Amino acid sequence: MAASSLLPSSSSSSSSLRLYRALPSPCRRHQAAPVRAFSAPAALTQDDLKKLAAIKAVEYVSSGMVIGLGTGSTAAFVVAEIGTLLSSGKLTNIVGVPTSKRTYEQALSLGIPLSTLDEHPRIDLAIDGADEVDPDLNLVKGRGGALLREKMVEAASGKFVVVVDETKLVSGLGGSGLAMPVEVVQFCWKYNLTRLQGLFEEEGCEAKLRLGDDGKPYVTDNSNYIVDLYFMTPIKDAIAAGKKISALEGVVEHGLFLDMATAVIIAGKDGVTVKAK
Template identity: 85%
Template sequence: MDKTRQPAEYARFQDDLKRLAAVRAVEQVQSGMVLGLGTGSTAAFAVAEIGALLASGKLKKIVGIPTSKRTFKQAQLLGIPLSTLDDHPRIDLAIDGADEVDPNLNLVKGRGGALLREKMVEAASKKFIVVVDETKLVDGLGGSGLAMPVEVVQFCWKYNLLRLQELFKDEGVEAKLRLEGDKPYVTDNSNYIVDLYFKTPIKDVLAAGQEISALEGVVDHGLFLDMASSVIIAGTDGVSVKTK
């Protein structure tokens, strides 16, 4: 991707790519489906497209299961009928973005703070389509050097931050409490997020996920492993699809 563009122009260009990927994903939505509605900038384009198709009458009898309060508000404004996993525990299709995608279609998600609800909804889906622009592709998860989030209970959060950092000390991980202004960021589930910054890609993502989940007080983590059915990637050369 051409990063020589001016920042504002580059951001618009990235948004165009995200929109392309989202529209391609929504082509797989059919009337009567129960849909998992993802969170984040790319997923928002998919939700907007679903809303437009419903308004035009091209889609009918859709039920959306939002993965965050933010997505709930967007979908509600667009007139998308909404429900919950309690009433629809089997979802036909989920569409969401990702922060990183490795060659095996494993993901890092949750930099937008909705990782727990995203994982619950997408694990309940028969099919999970990931939509990204090409900047999200990595050789190994953690390879971007950006945050890999872990949702933790508020009680003794610092204790768990230190344990997470100790867990990956050989990989030089830095663990930081996510802030919103000068206060801890609070998730939709009233938890905190500890962001892990890896200097090199995670050596064994399956083992890492299991070790993180084993810590008392950890609610969930942003490693979405063996969950994606396909990944739609928008790049400067067009839109491509990767499947397992």
């Protein structure tokens, strides 16, 4: 799909974003896809830049769409912008499919009509954040704990637009040294933690059960636990890693979102850029 066909028209919400140059894409498999950059006012905070990127992402939304609503701090800006456009009448006939209980509550408070995959098994567009993005637009997601519902909704979407800040860019997945989550059933979780760590001994992987603020095991919206994998070096073969993880009995889902993103909108100190396949 040509990148030019993926870029939406400008809206009044993003009038502060100005197209000023096209850069060659760093993606190894997508050298022909341009990167479009948008200038931003000086002295903006990271949250300001995330909000600008979220506004840019919402330009992909058209009236009448079924939208997958992501989870996390950046996705919350997206949900808020959709709510604003709905209340002003600039968007109409939108249906949102939330990826977590907290996104459901936020969207409901903003008056966004909501549904589920049961009622809308085909979603027009999903917008969400990510914890890591590699040069091929593969992702690590799920540090917010919603990886299973996120993957279900985003896999059912015709387009998947990701919004991140530039600190989330890595040369290889797992390269940030932060958690790559795996959702597991509570039954014999320690057994699976040991097996998960053993899969990636060469990468110096350490597996830890995620704990909540109360010091007890974190429980997902689906009543499962999360084992976080921490890599000393990037994952060598993410596709193979995903298959190995999924093959373990008791594993529900992993946070490797591979070949799913249509476009990634990146907020950085120089403004907002769009990388598209």
